[in-house]
Amino acid sequence: MSGFRRADKVDSLAGFRTQKTEPTVPYGLLKAARKSGQLNLSGRGLTEVPQNVYRLNIDTPEEAQQNVSFGASDRWWEQTDLTKLLLSSNQLTQLSDDIRLLPGLTTLDLHDNQLSSLPSALGELQELQQLRLSHNQLTSLPAELCSLKNLHSLTIQQNLLESLPEELGQLKNLTELDLSNNHLTCLPSSLGCLTSLQKLNLSQNKLSCLPDSLAQLKHVKLLDCSRNQLTDIPASLSEMLALEQLYLRHNKLRLLPKLPAPALKELYVGNNQIEQLETEQLACLAAISLLELRDNKINSLPEQITLLSTLTRLDLTNNDIATLPASLSLLPNLKVLLLEGNPLRGIRRDLLTKGTNELLKYLRGRIKEEPERADEGHTAMTLPSQASVNVHNIKSLKLLSYSEKQAAVIPDELFDAVADQGVTTADFSKNQLTSIPPRLLELHSSLSDINLGFNRLTCCSPDICKLLQLTHIDLRNNQLSDLPSEMKNLTKLRSIILNYNRFKSFPEVLYQIESLETVLLGNNQVGGVDPSRLMKLVHLSTLDLSNNDLLNIPPELGLCSSLRCLSLEGNPFRTPRAAIVAKGTDAVLKYLRGRIPT
Template identity: 80%
Template structure:
């Protein structure tokens, strides 16, 4: 008997096979990548990228050393170069210079890792078109990225980058650049060389000025400069003929900047220090459909604002406006007018809670001008004999099926909306008892929904599929709760819940950190949780008037982000009515003084 104990079956090829360490990537996945040219390794808790991934298109597959013959599907020598490599949501701290071996890559996704730097060899990937580096720990912008001449999409948001190299201007084919949530204090003038750029996001940085060269970006459609320290905008910006969306929210602007007028459709200048609007400049905004001026210091509106015939949404929340021009009621396309938090005179408070339609009707009633009848060539009659404005659908992206007293929305209405890429849906003043399920079909486009003045008893989770939603109006229904799935609405900024049956502040609203306006007046709310409310760092308007609040927790005074807090009509004894009448700042200061020390 042999003195060597035999365990299991011996491998006769063991002495001839190359020794490899066992990786964390299944061979089947690698083989599939050789055929498809795509490899998805996202969310695998990788701390480093195995060598066999870098050498995927170089080394012979292990199976080739074991098989004598191959079928048509096993011809590894006919493999496709890897073009798409997804490595997001891992624990990678660095990449090897061997990344250059994957010379055919067109997409490299590294977002949500722990990268502090990138290898210089990255600059050799000359076929790369998409590079995603967001949510890492990069402290400097990788210069090697600037040599990727084929790059079209570059996302570097949520890092620690404090400056950009001048070489960034060499990315002549770049169409999308996201630098948001970094530590940038200035931008290089070479940005103006990125003439193909269509989207630029530089929000959430520390910028105090913008380079004049930005005006050279003739193809720019979306520019986001929100949450910086800008006190002025260069006049060259008015030379950007393609610009459609401009975000300047949360800066230090005192005047509305000179703006490109020919294509601009959406202008966001909320949360600045603007005190006055120039009428001539407003009148030049001939294509504007959304104008956000909330949380500024405006005292009045120029009459020229009534020349904005394409305006569908005007947000004047939290300013110092005392009167509204009566001619505002003649704006033909205006469907949403927000004026909460202004010291308006001559307009009854109950009228302000009834919505835009009633307010505009009231304003029209103050002038002697006949209302123009709808219809003619801009209207389309659907099989249900319901008239929908073709002009609104195609040009304004607005579906208006309001005030029909209908208990359901006809299918052909949604068919027309889907074909038109509608962004705003107004189906208020009907007899709906549930949210139309087909509303979810518009999830790719719709950002505003008005379901007010219906008979909704519950809010279907279907509305939570509208992931682009920024404003939702559910006033005057019979709601008592909101679905927990609503936390998916990460872009939601305004929700109107007046005149419902809520007994508690809806729990899910504490989870939606993007909220800026919550109107919950005329319900039965008995308490709020200030420890959770304070996490809503963007919340500036909170209406809790005419509820059942027996006491106001002093800790609510720590919510210093609030610019408009309405507590009138509740049965609490403190703070006294005299303090409440002094306004939000006085109430918050009083509440802070009551916090036990």
């Protein structure tokens, strides 16, 4: 009986031992990895990397001990060196020196673990091209890591780094370096030796200055220094000849940086302490297309704002601006002007809500105000229908305006008055129109901008699609639920405003208009959007989907790289959280990209 108990005890212990030594990685995965050279162990709850993973290309596989098959699929001796190892989203606290047993690795993904240090053996992976270390607890990097001569991408965001090794400059082939969300107070001067670098992210650190050596980075196109403690930007940055996008949001800048960087197209300086714009600084921005100055303390705009002739988008939200210079309307390429949250005087609130085009027209009118007032009696005539035709507006501004009349139809006399005048803009907003005026087609050769907002349109007539010169359509505050498929013929259309209508889905035809730059669909009932089709709209920079019925946001939306302004607030989705949405477009897109399965 005692013998039976002893045997029973031995058996149970053996069973226990079997469970303990059973590999935590399914054997089938290892077998497949020997053939493909790729092993994905992400999200498996690993607390350490199993030894058989490190020894994948060294130990003789199990099938070698069994019956040998000469089938093409089972030739175990024809194995491939492991080149791609994905270990993200586990619970790894350390990486063994045995990582050197995988010298063929080109990609090593360790993001979203609990690593506090890295082994020096990492420096032996001389084939490594991509190393992902984000979302760990690293406080330092081993100098040996800097000997990886073939490394192209190094992402170390969301760690606890306080300094970087001076040897970092040895990574001559690095094209992408992400150091965001760390505790860095200074940068090594050797950073300037990374001459292949194209993208450098330094945001969310504790930097109070930038090294002059950054000027040596002649190929960097994107530099993000947001959310630091910078009070000044070195003038040497203007030597970054390829720099196109510069992010300086949430710092302590008091002046717009003086940066004559010849390729600089986008400058983001929101949430600083800038009080005035100097002519000298503006004159530097020779190629600027987008200038973000929101949430500063700017109290006025200089007349010399006209120096920014290439500007297409100017964001002045939440400043202290009381008056606007009429010269602002002379910027030839300005398409978007954001002024909410300023104590503007002399401009009616409803004019601000009408959008950029209306505001610029108003400012242009102020330039011509004096001569217009002098012969006012000759520029306006009253027709039998009581429609006031402003001949000056038609001839000088090419503008046909008949708004705020509460009219159900547009009088024929207006269209008679504009015959052969080459009118480019028609404003019929704030009326009682239930259909698009059919005589609009008479303006098909010249009309580029039409405002039909604040009417009672229940459907959009296909006739509007014959106005092939249209670049801007404003249909806000109507009762529309669909758009005609013929709208795809509007190949010059750049912006469409559909806020406050009854759309339950993203209008199908908009996916087919590749010229679109701005789509405003806020305050509808849109329940979904197709990011794979949005990605084909390569010019789309502004997308407003606020206050709709979106229950989830597809992660692939983060791949819409052209988006500069994405509004999602006021929807019932749970992720991304409100705190992330509040951080703005970049944070939302970055969050979404992070949720795409690798």
